[in-house]
Amino acid sequence: MGWIERYVRRDGTVVRGHWRSPAGAGRQTLIFLGVVAAVALGGAANGGGTRPGAPGAPRVSDRPEPRWTASYPVRPHSPRPRPEPTWTVSYPVRWER
Numbered sequence: 001m002g003w004i005e006r007y008v009r010r011d012g013t014v015v016r017g018h019w020r021s022p023a024g025a026g027r028q029t030l031i032f033l034g035v036v037a038a039v040a041l042g043g044a045a046n047g048g049g050t051r052p053g054a055p056g057a058p059r060v061s062d063r064p065e066p067r068w069t070a071s072y073p074v075r076p077h078s079p080r081p082r083p084e085p086t087w088t089v090s091y092p093v094r095w096e097r
Helices: 025-045
Strands: 002-004 018-020
Touching: none
Parallel strands: none
Antiparallel strands: 002 018
């Protein structure tokens, strides 16, 4: 909605200008702030990251080597047989279209 300008009601009450949020914006803002707080607290709990060479920082030799996770051969784009369409209507359907 946005900014509401100053106006006078029918009964003579003067309403000063104010900001009006759209319907549902308060709930969405609350959810957003909760996510931001969770990320901020999660980063602080993990130390917020450490610089290389600092105490507690992982050394290069401590990092595990990447390994293949599939124990079976993976063939890219292996052709699969497509099932043939079946007739489910009482009139002919042209499949070539």
